[in-house]
């Protein structure tokens with residue numbers, strides 16, 4: 001099954017579920033939420049059914065998949081769950097893309113994917129930008145300045161705001177936007193990021209910041225920090241559950257490789273229960289934050305390595321560590337990383353996947369030497385077709 005086919009299958013199954021009144025007035029047209037008009041329990045059941053069909057069609061039962069025990073864990077709250085929202089500023093509108101229409105932005109007066117205060121802070125920056133006469137960015141003609149207002153939000157509702165802009169003579173206005181942002185409830189810092197390319201990305205190189213440079217993210221007993229560009233797990237309500245399941249799957253081992261380690265969210269969680277964590281991450285800023293987190297909290301058994309996973313694996317001897325956790329981006333591990341894992345052959349692989357299609361491709365390769373011991377879905381992205389899966393192989 002291809003990604004598009006899987007998305008369509010999820011959509012068809014969700015649409016066949018029980019209807020409900022969406023909480024958001026924009027839900028029927030906004031691309032941010034596709035399924036708010038379907039009861040949440042039905043959304044979770046539909047994702048379970050879609051995954052079950054995917055895994056069965058892929059023949060995963062040959063490596064130990066058991067449809068009778070497979071479940072998808074619901075988000076404790078399907079609203080206000082996100083740690084990041086990227087609102088587009090273009091052609092006098094501030095909001096998200098219309099469903100199925102890349103170039104049309106729905107003007108949002110509210111958004112239920114983040115807490116009201118987080119939306120209000122981002123919106124206040126947009127309102128002030130208009131008062132200052134700051135031109136927004138035209139995504140067709142590529143003229144203008146303000147491209148995105150990004151809000152990063154911590155589990156305890158502190159906020160980091162960023163504007164992503166093209167180049168322009170607006171340093172004073174940016175300063176004024178920073179003042180506005182920092183006056184909003186919960187905002188600890190404001191970043192000005194430059195994206196001077198034609199590529200429509202809500203990331204950019206840091207130009208200047210006001211207030212705190214990073215946002216404190218407390219996850220369970222762990223204290224982490226993220227910058228405006230750094231990856232962080234998406235769902236504040238379900239993250240503890242996912243981390244607990246990863247911890248249980250890893251167990252009290254001598255060492256664990258945390259591959260695609262990011263800022264150390266999983267590695268720091270595992271550090272108290274294992275002898276050593278080796279966290280491997282290719283983005284320098286994230287790897288540096290993982291190292292800072294361990295130093296700041298007196299964690300002496302986490303080593304943060306700034307390297308591409310494949311090149312790191314090529315330096316490792318067979319049985320280098322008894323357990324590896326892999327949490328790759330949507331493209332998955334791919335054949336080369338899988339081949340290296342098969343060569344090193346840790347006793348257990350704990351795979352956190354944000355893309356079931358690439359997970360299945362990787363599991364078919366890893367199935368040459370591994371059996372599936374556990375498979376659970378996590379609905380980290382309510383109201384969207386996305387779903388996370390945790391797979392444990394031995």
Ligand SMILES: C[S@@+](CC[C@H](N)C(=O)[O-])C[C@H]1O[C@@H](n2cnc3c(N)ncnc32)[C@H](O)[C@@H]1O
Nearest residue numbers: 231260261262265281282283308309327328329
């Ligand atoms: C899905 S995120 C997981 C991050 C982390 N495990 C967490 O829980 O926050 C994937 C991470 O892999 C990193 N990454 C992507 N490709 C990589 C590669 N080839 N080698 C190392 N890290 C990579 C990304 O920068 C990102 O931080």
